[in-house]
Amino acid sequence: MASCGFCLNHPTITFITLPINSYRPKLGPLCTEGRHGAKTMAEVVEVLVPGGKATAGPPLGPSLGPLGINVKAVVDEINKKTASFNGMQVPVKIEVDAKKNFTLTVGIPPTTALIKKEAGIEKGSAEPNAKVAGNLPFEAAVRIANMKLEGMLSYELKTAVREVVGTCVSVGVTVDGKKPKEVLKLIAEGKYDSQLAK
Structure with missing residues (x-):
């Protein structure tokens, strides 16, 4: 029998098998349960x-x-x-x-739901480019933009209003009686700047 190089005698190794229930890892305080089974975490x-x-x-x-x-x-x-x-x-x-x-x-309801509520309609147009479902006053678009500002990608009110007006296209809703794309152009030209000043 070849020597292992570290010892002269090879001691016998004994494996001890423990029943599964005899060793249980301790759970951290966030995982423990109180007296009545209520969890300590929120x-x-x-x-x-x-x-x-x-x-x-x-x-x-x-x-x-x-x-x-x-x-x-x-x-x-x-x-x-x-x-x-x-x-x-x-x-x-x-x-x-x-x-x-x-x-x-x-949370804030989706922009489309807010537009429909402000326009007084139950659902958007089935053909947004051909049929108008309702009209959204520009002030209402500003109100919605203010509500949604925190969750939007926009960093300023003007851009947020543009997003709301852009959503009107897919809902089939006009803004101040005009097509949303027309209103987007007017916003870009600064025609609504006085109403967008905070």
Whole structure:
């Protein structure tokens, strides 16, 4: 038998097999559960609710009930913060921490939904280039742009309004009675600058 070069005798190696349950890694504090099974890390619930008309029924009630927080308080807060989006589906994020405190983040409905609401129409034109579905006052385009400014790629109001007016093309909505492309040209020429001054 050849020598290993490090020792004169080759000791016998014994392998010990442990049952799976005898060794369990300890979980960090973020993964542990409290006395009643409540997780110590924040729970996040994301839902779509009707603006200003959320209720404790689905989808909110079943999602929030198991978290042990005051569902009515959450619903009231949501309705207060989404009242201006009446008639639209609004994305809402609720974060609940281990102490049952909640933080509410209200998203903004899509630009097309805001345009339809401001133009007083239920749906856009099936043939946007041929048929007009409604008209959007320029002031309403500015209002929508202000709402959407943070989430847009635009860095200034003028560019944000151009994006809103551009969306009117696909919805089949005129702006101040003019074709959206005409209005885009007028914005570029500075005709609306006085209305775009913050």
